[in-house]
Amino acid sequence: MANAEIIAVGSELLTADKIDTNSLWLTDQLNALGVEVRRKLVVGDDRKLLAESIRQSLQNADLVILTGGLGPTEDDVTREATSEALGRGLVFRQDLLDALLERFQRLNRKMADNNRRQTFLIAGAESLPNDRGTAAGQWIDCEGKVLMLLPGPPNELQAMFTGQCAAKLRGKLPVRVIRIRLYRVAGMGESDLDQLISPVYKPYENPVTTILAGAGDIQIHLRAHGETEQEAEALLAAVGSPIEELLGDRIYSRDGSNLETVTGGMLRAGGATLCVAESCSGGLLGGRITSVPGSSDYYLGGFLVYSDAMKTRLLGVDAELLRTHTSVSEEAAKAMATSARARTGSTFALSVTGEAGPESQSGAPVGTVIIGFAGPAGEPEAATYRLFGDRNGVRARAAQWALDYLRRKLR
């Protein structure tokens, strides 16, 4: 495989708060082209140090990508540092100036003098037009290696790489076909999942398997490369098929869709509607359901009943039931779902109650979460879970578990 180094330029990227996210996006793109990233650097707006870093990276790698430092102001030093590193001059380009002047005219603004700095190319470089900003990129062939200067703003960089650089790189690199599979999994912890499937994927370097875990939501990425599509697909199947068999219906999505979108699609397909009654999740479940555009097709709304008094006052849950069983009980969850369904007239109702912490109010251990469910057929149901995390981790998992409960009921 060919290899690359990525240099992010800008003193703001050397603070405690700022992350260089461009290199993550570029790594994904490069991997998909069969290029491995060997090293990443972040360098401040320091011409001498940047020039030295460029020289070092060109010694190490086939491809060096610089991001940022192509702006109009004096602290943007990528052009000058590259010129110094390669020992090549900067050349004024009338066509770049014309394009800039035309851009400013179109926006009805006057071009500032310092934008002229953006009309210079490294001698021998090819200009990469930027239709989203003033900084043109540059593609520089040097002694069998490639050096790219790309703008820092992610939307400009991504459009330029996707629209221009990827095709040019593909022409230079040995052909590798990349195929990807993605599974999303709910209802189990990351370490349990990894213990289950690691014997399957660990023996393989190709495909590369990556596991990303959020609160109760796990993504498994498989990425295989081969000389032909058949080879890549066969490698994917060698790892993917046994994983699918092991996980069964815990896999809720194969196209990247999240759980609120998947369950929303099931409700829409069945012509059904949904309401919620939330206690410990406090609105997070409703918030997730309504994050999907068009969710008003199947989602009606619901009740935030944070106190026992509100469970009785807004939902009519029997105060005696709450005293006997506490609000963190399957009885309470069933009563909440039943009443929310009756009061909204929805087909299905989900309820969430539990102890998110830091202290227990009901006596149930912190992390206890109960999901209730009511529908047109059968008795209301409830299930008790012991979820992991701090207060907001438990709350986020409670919403995820509720959506997964619904998914399994609708299946």
Next chain:
Amino acid sequence: MANAEIIAVGSELLTADKIDTNSLWLTDQLNALGVEVRRKLVVGDDRKLLAESIRQSLQNADLVILTGGLGPTEDDVTREATSEALGRGLVFRQDLLDALLERFQRLNRKMADNNRRQTFLIAGAESLPNDRGTAAGQWIDCEGKVLMLLPGPPNELQAMFTGQCAAKLRGKLPVRVIRIRLYRVAGMGESDLDQLISPVYKPYENPVTTILAGAGDIQIHLRAHGETEQEAEALLAAVGSPIEELLGDRIYSRDGSNLETVTGGMLRAGGATLCVAESCSGGLLGGRITSVPGSSDYYLGGFLVYSDAMKTRLLGVDAELLRTHTSVSEEAAKAMATSARARTGSTFALSVTGEAGPESQSGAPVGTVIIGFAGPAGEPEAATYRLFGDRNGVRARAAQWALDYLRRKLR
């Protein structure tokens, strides 16, 4: 100021998903000691490339910190690469082996053979004990510069740096006192804020001013360093006082507290209670309010009324009013707040209705959000905003604007 380079070691940090967060934490710590970070690198588990990177960084900086690659397995190459870069051998240390054996005995586990790799130090290095893991750190003085090898797991690295390295560094560095101010601001956009305050902070390199923006929530960090506390405080005041004057009561917090905590504190102090009625925010407002531990002291719950039918059915909002004014109207927002307050018996009620997009349902432009408010005194109120962002950006800002509306009413 002294300067540093940070090298994160590990091939897993060169994937599209993994971020080197240790360098962010270390940057914060180093800045607080008056040390500037000049460059950051991420290098895979490649001994030769790592050795070369260490040599280069030692040429550039006073202080070089390596994180990771100190584990027991063959792919952990930080010790060998450092040995190669410095031209110093690795020395077996019986005391490190004794400590490891004692650790395993305490945990009632057998030490694996490859843990012996962790008992070797660079010749001349000082060992940094690790009470949270098996990887001892190393402090290496070399020709007036300092090289530190620290473990990769954040909890081990942080305990080692805070407990051992910071004090040793302080003894080596010129004394710098660091003082910090933090403002959190609501109710204005980032570019408006920056336009307002940049003439104040731009002329100063010390304090360093950093502006972090979330959805409608802006943090302004000022960090000043000086030889004495008085000098640092005077520098902070020179920038902070005019900023406070310009922003006035848009500053809602000076101690880092978020808006749900600040408004919660105001409600608790006044012995008041709150309920919500959410349409386009769909639960996000309730979710934020209940993210604060102890919010049940002042928060009752509320209504998720996503459709017009639910606004009438759950809250009794007049269907004729919704037909005449649409649900995205100040009339609807006021009726929602008034009814939610009556039905829950709370002191105050907040309502949110609007058009989050992608398409408008009511005819109001996407981004239109209306906050309603009802309390014990005076008529219900409402205010209309035009918020920025995609669907979930508008929804997140709607919750933020509602909390800020409440804050200004309670003030």
